[in-house]
Amino acid sequence: MKLPKYQLSSSDKLLTFEFISEGNKGMIHKIVKYQATHYKNIYNLAFGDKDYSTGDIDDTSISNNGDSEKVLATVGSTLYAFTDKYPDFWIYATGSTVARTRLYRMGITKFYSEIAIDFEILGERNDDWEPFQKNSSYGGFLIKRKKN
Amino acid sequence: MKIINELKKRNIPIVKIDKSLNKYDDIIIFPEKLDKANKKLTKSGLPKQWNK
Numbered sequence: 001m002k003l004p005k006y007q008l009s010s011s012d013k014l015l016t017f018e019f020i021s022e023g024n025k026g027m028i029h030k031i032v033k034y035q036a037t038h039y040k041n042i043y044n045l046a047f048g049d050k051d052y053s054t055g056d057i058d059d060t061s062i063s064n065n066g067d068s069e070k071v072l073a074t075v076g077s078t079l080y081a082f083t084d085k086y087p088d089f090w091i092y093a094t095g096s097t098v099a100r101t102r103l104y105r106m107g108i109t110k111f112y113s114e115i116a117i118d119f120e121i122l123g124e125r126n127d128d129w130e131p132f133q134k135n136s137s138y139g140g141f142l143i144k145r146k147k148n
Numbered sequence: 149m150k151i152i153n154e155l156k157k158r159n160i161p162i163v164k165i166d167k168s169l170n171k172y173d174d175i176i177i178f179p180e181k182l183d184k185a186n187k188k189l190t191k192s193g194l195p196k197q198w199n200k
Contacts, residue, residue, distance in 0.1 A: 044181060044182050124192050140185075
């Protein structure tokens with residue numbers, strides 16, 4: 001996706017990423033974490049704010065720094081880095097609220113033609129999975145890198 | 149330059165390794181989100197597409 005993104009830092013294993021959001025509320029350190037779920041080869045993608053002075057992570061804050069599209073594009077780029085290292089893993093993602101999940105769905109819809117080149121995307125609806133359809137309402141997403 | 153062009157072609161971001169982030173790898177830093185993910189995956193089950 002040819003969108004503006006922030007510079008990424010990562011742990012050695014590419015499980016934890018960090019970037020700095022710059023906007024109308026200043027500089028906010030963001031952490032993106034891929035966490036192993038109970039299911040083999042399925043990792044949960046989550047992100048939140050890091051307190052730069054303490055290193056504590058806050059996954060409930062709403063920073064509203066005016067750069068949501070750039071933040072989402074940067075989080076999306078971690079998907080490429082993570083799945084480049086772990087090509088057989090699935091990634092589960094959902095928002096902390098219905099509104100946030102809708103925001104993610106809108107982001108996927110907006111760039112679907114590009115994303116679908118590299119990723120298989122399933123949407124969760126009525127406790128079942130289906131291939132992602134634009135503008136459909138989903139509770140969560142399963143994403144896997146295609147073997148091109 | 150050749151490597152950078154290849155990375156751009158494959159949409160792979162240039163990532164700086166920061167060893168101070170290693171400490172987060174082995175801890176659950178978003179416990180509620182992980183719990184929610186596990187519950188949703190249990191409720192929905194795994195995709196039928198995987199059984200094809």
